[in-house]
Amino acid sequence: MAACFCCFRCWPGGGFRTGHVPLKEIPTVTLDMSHMGGDVVIVKSGRRICGTGGALGNAPLVQDKAYFEMKLQSTGNWGFGIATRKCNLNVLPLGSKSESWMLRSDGTISHNGECLHKLEAEIAEGDIIGITYDHIELNFYKNGTPLNLPVTGIRGTVYPATYVDEGAILDVQFSEFYHTPPAGFDKVMFEQSLL
Template sequence: MSAYTQCFYRCFGWSASSANNPITNHDQPKICLDTTKMGTDAVIVKNGKRICGTGGGLANAPIAQDKAYFQVKLQSTGIFGIGVGLETAELDRVPLGEDANSWVLRHDGFIRHNKKTVYETNIKFSEGDFIGVSYDHIELNFYVNGKNIGSPVLGIRGICFPLVIC
């Protein structure tokens, strides 16, 4: 399974067309998956935009603003997850959401945190689906192909990073 990080851009306040936007902060880093914050059997390629192998990867910058959104495109089905995690999330544990430091929508439709199912959805994922994540430091929401799945996660504490697992 591989996941392609489609949209870290809106998560951190810039877009592909930001060069034409005079109010864009040009000092913002390029947001991508961080090769120093990944599971030992995970592989990050395409300049930090694709993860494959087995394990998770965190983005190279935390979610440090009021509202954030990012999404991935499923290149193939299998075991995967997407969500947020602290820098101490167990990135070698697959599927994630089993430790106290990650909140993840997984391939089986479960939203998991700390070995508990927070929500059980009836979602069946397909190749090509877009899975989005919005987080505003109060509520974590997941979207499939642009539609909110209606399962908000509350009570997340700490500095969170976008997280993708394959």
């Protein structure tokens, strides 16, 4: 019994340890208040965007297979996708320049000012848009169903990105999803949590 007690109170080399060892907490993935447009408002613990402009997530998409979601709370002009840190978050709509790839409220998937795909069905309030990204393809899902409109040729370090205008309100989910991610995909993680 004495050996067991010593295990809990003594450290190798003898003696007692005073204080405690602080645990390093892994930060939560949210919308990044240091990378957002000047007229953007981020609330709900970094998960809701409103106002006018864009915002990036606070974690790059460095893992092999990332998944995240957005719920359309209120219509207006909006976009949801990925972007680099070079993206100007005050110039809307995102997807107009080479630094962003966006599904927009008009039903287009746009990059560098080009419409890459056009959705057949409208996206309405309450719909959930999911995104998968594996460094080869970016794919979108509506209410858990694949849209089968892949985007390829993405280069560089990218982040989850979204924008709002004209009264749009979006909630972004980086964990605790509405729909089960496709096989092999998982929530966005910080680089140190991948080790």
